[in-house]
Amino acid sequence: xxxxxxxxxxxxxxxxxxxxxxxxxxxxxxxxxxxxxxxxxxxxxxxxxxxxxxxxxxxxxxxxxxxxxxxxxxxxxxxxxxxxxxxxxxxxxxxxxxxxxxxxxxxxxxxxxx
Amino acid sequence: xxxxxxxxxxxxxxxxxxxxxxxxxxxxxxxxxxxxxxxxxxxxxxxxxxxxxxxxxxxxxxxxxxxxxxxxxxxxxxxxxxxxxxxxxxxxxxxxxxxxxxxxxxxxxxxx
Numbered sequence: 737x738x739x740x741x742x743x744x745x746x747x748x749x750x751x752x753x754x755x756x757x758x759x760x761x762x763x764x765x766x767x768x769x770x771x772x773x774x775x776x777x778x779x780x781x782x783x784x785x786x787x788x789x790x791x792x793x794x795x796x797x798x799x800x801x802x803x804x805x806x807x808x809x810x811x812x813x814x815x816x817x818x819x820x821x822x823x824x825x826x827x828x829x830x831x832x833x834x835x836x837x838x839x840x841x842x843x844x845x846x847x848x849x850x
Numbered sequence: 851x852x853x854x855x856x857x858x859x860x861x862x863x864x865x866x867x868x869x870x871x872x873x874x875x876x877x878x879x880x881x882x883x884x885x886x887x888x889x890x891x892x893x894x895x896x897x898x899x900x901x902x903x904x905x906x907x908x909x910x911x912x913x914x915x916x917x918x919x920x921x922x923x924x925x926x927x928x929x930x931x932x933x934x935x936x937x938x939x940x941x942x943x944x945x946x947x948x949x950x951x952x953x954x955x956x957x958x959x960x961x962x
Contacts, residue, residue, distance in 0.1 A: 745890070770951075779854075779940060779953035780893075826892060837883050837908060838951065842892040 738763045738829050742841035749817050750849045757812040757844050759827030769810040770828040770838065771801055780826065786810065797821070822848045853877075856941050856954040863961050869928040871957050873941030880946045882924035884908075884916065887938040887956070896939075899924055900946065931961045 739762045749755050761767055768787055772780040784795025791803040801812045810827060824845050828838040857872040875882065881900050885893040885908075895908030897916040905916050913935060917925045924943075928935055941954040 772953075777955075779955045780942075781953075782951065828893075836906075837885075837895045837898050838893075839895075840885075840893040842890060 738767075738831075738839045740827050740829050740839055740841035742825075742827055742844050744844045745842070746845045746847065748847040748849055751819055752816050755812075755814045755817045755821070755846070757825050757827075757846070759810045759812065759841060760808050761810060761827070761829045762808065763829050765831070767810075768830045769801075769803060770830070771795065771799070771810075771812050772826045772828065772840075773797075774824045774826065774843075776823075783812070783825075817846075817848055819848045819850070822846055854941055854943055854952050854954040856939075856957050858957050859955065861957060861959045863928075863931050863959065865932060865961055867928075867931050867961075869931045869959065869961075871926040871928075871939055871941075871959070873924045873926070873943075873954055874922050875924075875943040875952070876922065877943070877945075877952075878921065879943035879952075880921070881944050882918065883942045883944075883951075884914075884924065884926045885940045885942065886910070887940055893940065896926065931959075933961050935959065936961045 741760045770785045771783040774780050783799050784793050786793045786803045824843045826843050827841040830838040854875045883898040884896040887893045899905045899918045915927045939957045942951050944951045
């Protein structure tokens with residue numbers, strides 16, 4: 737069965753500093769990988785996704801993620817965070833086709849210090 | 851933009867009540883999903899549907915059922931609500947072959 741591990745429950749970063757959120761997955765085939773963001777009281781918004789090709793994926797809001805097959809990782813990065821980036825971040829893995837749903841990690845809560 | 855609309859943002863129900871959570875999407879997506887979200891547990895898949903009148907169990911279907919009579923509408927049913935079903939419920943949809951999952955804003959259900 738597929739699974740996703742986000743090792744950091746909370747991360748605190750100063751505004752303007754760089755950010756890396758970790759995600760490790762377990763999947764028997766080529767994974768489809770996603771990062772979502774959830775602001776308080778809101779649904780989930782897709783930041784970026786990886787299906788194939790270039791292992792460095794660019795997303796919205798200045799985020800990027802790198803797929804490393806050898807490490808079963810898909811870490812999310814941003815060079816300089818803004819106070820508005822404070823939110824919950826979820827990594828997810830899915831099979832091809834989209835019909836079977838996604839498996840999510842437990843989330844990382846990002847706190848931005850002024 | 852695709853919209854996934856959940857009819858209620860907040861619900862308070864009593865133990866033993868039958869509860870309906872409604873979800874409507876406006877982009878003709880074949881696939882619809884119900885997740886519950888709990889602190890420290892992330893999102894867990896309850897049920898999903900890939901076509902009208904079709905349904906599949908997800909990872910935690912116990913205590914829930916679903917109904918999909920029309921393509922755009924997917925209902926989650928708690929036959930007899932219990933306090934351990936207090937949670938945030940998120941609906942999502944996508945088209946087959948794509949991964950454009952769109953989520954609704956969620957329904958926060960409290961069972962007292």
